Amino acid sequence: MAIIAIYFLAVLGIGFYLKNFAKSGEDFFLAGREMTAWVAGLSFLSANLGSLELLGWAGSAYQYGILAAHWYWIGAIPAMVFLGIVMMPFYYISKTHSVPGYLQLRYGEGASGVSAITFAVMTVLMSGVNMYAMAVVMKVVLGWNIHFSIWVSSLTVGIYVAMGGLFSAIFNEVLQFFLIWFGALLIPIIGLMETGGWAGMVARIRQNFPAQDYTHLWSTLGDFSSNPMGIHWTGVVFGLGAVISMGYWTTDFLVVQRVLSAKDLRSAKLAPIIGSFFKMAVPFIVILPGLLGLALLPFHLVPESAMQAGQHSYNEVLPLMMARYLGPGLLGLGITALVAGFMAGMAGNVSAFATVWTYDIYRAFLRKTAPDAHYVKMGRWCTIVGLIISIGTAYLVMGFASIMDYVQALFSFFIAPLFGTVLIGMLWKRATKAAGFWGLLLGVLSSLGMFLAQKLDPAALSIIALSEQAKPMAENMYRALWSCLVCVVVTVLVSLVTKPKPDADLNGLVYGATVLPKEEHATLFHKPIFWAGAAMAVWALLQWIFW
Amino acid sequence: MGDKQRIIPVWFFVGLLVLTYGILILASGIREWNDPPNVVLADLHASVWWGGFLTAVGAVYVIAFRPGRSRRED
Numbered sequence: 360m361a362i363i364a365i366y367f368l369a370v371l372g373i374g375f376y377l378k379n380f381a382k383s384g385e386d387f388f389l390a391g392r393e394m395t396a397w398v399a400g401l402s403f404l405s406a407n408l409g410s411l412e413l414l415g416w417a418g419s420a421y422q423y424g425i426l427a428a429h430w431y432w433i434g435a436i437p438a439m440v441f442l443g444i445v446m447m448p449f450y451y452i453s454k455t456h457s458v459p460g461y462l463q464l465r466y467g468e469g470a471s472g473v474s475a476i477t478f479a480v481m482t483v484l485m486s487g488v489n490m491y492a493m494a495v496v497m498k499v500v501l502g503w504n505i506h507f508s509i510w511v512s513s514l515t516v517g518i519y520v521a522m523g524g525l526f527s528a529i530f531n532e533v534l535q536f537f538l539i540w541f542g543a544l545l546i547p548i549i550g551l552m553e554t555g556g557w558a559g560m561v562a563r564i565r566q567n568f569p570a571q572d573y574t575h576l577w578s579t580l581g582d583f584s585s586n587p588m589g590i591h592w593t594g595v596v597f598g599l600g601a602v603i604s605m606g607y608w609t610t611d612f613l614v615v616q617r618v619l620s621a622k623d624l625r626s627a628k629l630a631p632i633i634g635s636f637f638k639m640a641v642p643f644i645v646i647l648p649g650l651l652g653l654a655l656l657p658f659h660l661v662p663e664s665a666m667q668a669g670q671h672s673y674n675e676v677l678p679l680m681m682a683r684y685l686g687p688g689l690l691g692l693g694i695t696a697l698v699a700g701f702m703a704g705m706a707g708n709v710s711a712f713a714t715v716w717t718y719d720i721y722r723a724f725l726r727k728t729a730p731d732a733h734y735v736k737m738g739r740w741c742t743i744v745g746l747i748i749s750i751g752t753a754y755l756v757m758g759f760a761s762i763m764d765y766v767q768a769l770f771s772f773f774i775a776p777l778f779g780t781v782l783i784g785m786l787w788k789r790a791t792k793a794a795g796f797w798g799l800l801l802g803v804l805s806s807l808g809m810f811l812a813q814k815l816d817p818a819a820l821s822i823i824a825l826s827e828q829a830k831p832m833a834e835n836m837y838r839a840l841w842s843c844l845v846c847v848v849v850t851v852l853v854s855l856v857t858k859p860k861p862d863a864d865l866n867g868l869v870y871g872a873t874v875l876p877k878e879e880h881a882t883l884f885h886k887p888i889f890w891a892g893a894a895m896a897v898w899a900l901l902q903w904i905f906w
Numbered sequence: 907m908g909d910k911q912r913i914i915p916v917w918f919f920v921g922l923l924v925l926t927y928g929i930l931i932l933a934s935g936i937r938e939w940n941d942p943p944n945v946v947l948a949d950l951h952a953s954v955w956w957g958g959f960l961t962a963v964g965a966v967y968v969i970a971f972r973p974g975r976s977r978r979e980d
Contacts, residue, residue, distance in 0.1 A: 362927060369923055380913055398916060533916045537924060541963075545956055549947055686943035688934030688953050692927055 362691035363698060366538075367515055370531055370702070374519025377526045396626035398533060400633030403617040405532035406707040407638075408539060413645055413700055414492050415766065417680075418673035420649025421660055423832065424564075424573025425905060427649065428642045432576075433600040435638050436898040438608035440891045442618075443631040446609050449785055450619060451627045452867045457711075458610050458781065459719035465784040465868045466795030468723065473799045474780070475719035477773045479712055483745055484769055486708035487752030492674075493701040494753070509750065512698060516705045517746045520713075521739045525620060528703075528710045532617075535699040536637075542696025543644040546677070549684045550651035563654035573653055576905040598836030602843045603770055606778030616711055628887040635894045639901065645677075652676040655683075705749070713741035767835040768810065775839035776802025779846035787854075788862065788869050794853035802846025809838045914973045921967025928960030 394402070419427040455461045459478060463471035490509050519527045554560040561574050572579050577592065608614060608631070621627035652660070660673050671679060681693045717738045722729075780799045783790045813834065883889050935953025942948035 362930060365926060366923070369919070373919060376914075530916050530919065534920055534923060537920050541924065541927075541960055545952055549950065549952060552950070553947055683946050684952070686934070686938065686945055686948065686953055688931040689956060692931060695927075 362688070363695050366695045366699060367511070369534070370515060370519055373530050373534075374522045374527045377530060378522040380526055394529065394620045394622060394626070396621060396629040396633055398529065399618055399621040399626060399630035401536045401637070402529040402532040402620075403614055403630055404634040404637050405536040405539075405703055406528075406614055406617055408536070408641060408700065408703075412641075412704075413539065413543065413697060414674050414677050416645045417649040417652070417677035418660075418675070419832070420646040421652045421676045422662075422673045423830075424571070424653070425576055425646060425650060426579075428576060428646045428905070429595055429599060430604075431638060431642045431646070432898060432901055433595065434604040435608060436635050436894060437600065438604040439631045439635040439638065440894055441605065442609045442615075443628045443635075443887055444891050446781075446785060447618060447628045447631070448624065449868060450615060451621075451624050455619070457715055457719055458615055458777070459715055461868075462780065462784070462795065463719065463723065465865075466780075466790075467792045469792065469796030470780060470799050471719060471723065473796065473803070474777055475715050475723070477777070477803055478715050479720065481769055481773045482708040482712040482715070483749045484752050485766065486705050486712075486745065486749030488766060489701050489704040489708070490750060490753040492704075493698065509753070512702055513705070513746050513750060516702050516709065517743050520706050520710050521742045524735075524738065525616065525710055525714075528706045529617065529620060531699075531706060532703045535696075535703040538692075538696045538699045540644065542693045543648075543677075545689065545693075546680050546684060547643055547647040547651065550648065550655065550680065554651065554654055560651060560654045564650065567653060573650065574905075576902065578906055594833055594836040594840075598840040601840075602775050602778060603767070603836065603839045605782075606774040606839070606843070607770055610774060610777045610781045616714065625885070625887065629890065632887055632890045632894055636897070639894070639897060648677050648680045652680055655680075705746070708749070709742050709745040712745040713738045716741045716745075767832060768838075771835045771839035771842065772803060772806045772810070775843040776806060776846040779843045780850060783847060783850050784869065786870050788865060789854050789859050790850060791854045791857040791859050793857045794850045797853050798846045798850030801849045802842045805845040806838055806842035809841065915971045917967055918971040918973060921964050921969075921971060923964070924960050925964025925968055928957050928962070928964050930957070932957030932961055 416427055416430065419430075450458075450461060453461055453464055455464060457475075459471045459475035462474050490513070493512060494509060519531065551557065551560065554563055564573050582591070618627050618630045621630050656676075656679065658671070660671050660676060661667075662673060678697075681690060685693055717734050721737060722734060776799055779802060780795055783798070784795060931953050935951060935955075935957050938953070939951065942951070
């Protein structure tokens with residue numbers, strides 16, 4: 360497969376080329392802080408658009424229908440806009456390296472330590488999911504040896520991230536962004552030609568699956584039992600829209616780190632907003648192939664855990680659709696897009712892991728003063744170690760029915776409570792050091808506790824997710840919502856009985872104690888707020904079209 | 907970073923890769939014109955027009971962002 364080989368060579372070549380540009384800590388961990396809004400924005404989106412996203416959400420679209428698109432629309436756009444307009448100034452002005460770094464400044468070591476450790480655990484687990492996703496592709500489309508493909512791709516990622524740090528990760532993410540679009544776009548185009556357009560596709564889905572409505576976004580959410588996900592609209596709006604999505608897009612350091620690499624505050628604000636426009640378009644190459652699978656595949660797919668010989672799982676819907684339409688050359692491009700996505704997802708996770716470990720655990724707790732070069736060296740080694748750990752975690756994923764159920768479960772453990780802590784920290788001067796620590800810790804523990812309770816006694820589902828018909832995804836939404844609420848309530852209560860920091864210490868960290876710099880530009884088309892409004896308008900239109 | 911002005915824009919690498927792939931896919935599409943692969947809707951010859959499209963996009967990027975053309979950091 361010449362196309363795949365060329366890609367590996369190009370990636371290694373770029374890593375080697377960039378090695379000379381990543382000498383200081385700022386270069387290695389923040390790409391020298393000189394990316395334009397476009398590069399930072401595309402990379403921001405790409406870090407999130409790995410092959411995991413492609414496979415996982417196409418599989419979820421097959422399982423849950425168009426409801427999966429909620430994760431791209433209400434589950435992303437408002438949060439990305441909020442990040443750009445409201446939260447970015449604090450991250451950027453405080454000149455932090457990471458989200459735990461921000462918590463260190465705002466709350467001190469306790470909260471920062473908890474978030475750094477949970478974050479490090481989450482990145483290696485996520486990286487393991489990426490590996491598993493890749494193995495699925497290789498198995499379905501090429502019949503390749505899984506171990507071989509995992510090792511070749513992991514080594515490549517390890518080498519290029521260790522050489523160029525975030526520079527490499529970002530360059531390759533931009534490259535991968537184009538590959539994914541060019542590699543995956545043909546599936547929905549040819550698929551819709553085969554079904555005779557959207558109406559033809561909907562008609563075929565109704566014929567194949569008469570019991571459920573797979574093609575409406577909101578109109579089926581009035582009742583737990585009337586949609587394929589078993590969720591009520593409150594779970595989507597509050598659990599997903601208000602907690603999971605806000606938490607992910609505004610505190611997941613993997614994505615925030617990309618925006619921190621922007622060259623100035625305006626670029627940093629604009630980057631997530633540029634990303635949001637592309638994010639809105641992603642369902643076209645991810646959700647639509649899943650729906651086309653419902654309409655066109657001659658057999659029914661099953662959950663991973665219930666799979667028997669000769670059957671295919673939900674997660675295989677995208678590779679199956681590729682094999683249906685693409686001849687050798689194009690198939691090579693499609694596979695390369697997935698390989699690229701897989702590698703970018705891993706690169707993102709390991710580079711974030713390296714940063715958090717080096718700055719927020721190693722430098723914060725183990726070795727406080729060392730020359731910059733020492734930390735860069737540490738970062739390079741962590742990249743390799745993180746990679747090796749994540750190879751080990753790849754097998755954990757097998758126990759979940761679909762990849763995205765696993766990922767969303769992780770988010771509900773770590774990201775949802777973190778969002779509560781960061782948001783209160785940014786908006787409320789009164790929040791104290793002890794409150795940050797206890798709020799975050801109890802939030803994470805309550806989420807893990809709910810997960811275990813449901814595993815030990817399945818009857819707990821009807822309490823946690825408000826309905827015994829809730830599918831894993833719906834349960835994740837509610838668990839996220841409750842754990843974030845636990846975090847917020849504990850943080851507020853503890854704050855009220857402990858002593859706050861003086862205002863002077865909170866400059867640059869909290870609303871009301873910070874003088875935000877004036878923006879230098881004038882024209883409307885250069886203002887982040889204008890584009891934020893435009894993004895929200897397009898988003899609202901999409902909800903209305905697919906209601 | 908003293909030598910930052912000499913870093914090649916990422917868009918150039920994007921163009922180069924897309925151009926290479928475009929040419930390869932176009933070539934494979936033309937080669938199998940009379941003997942299309944065994945896929946659904948093979949008579950659309952997707953490889954030919956998609957390969958052509960990629961070639962064009964890649965060429966535009968390579969030319970617009972070739973190294974040394976501009977000092978602008980993109």
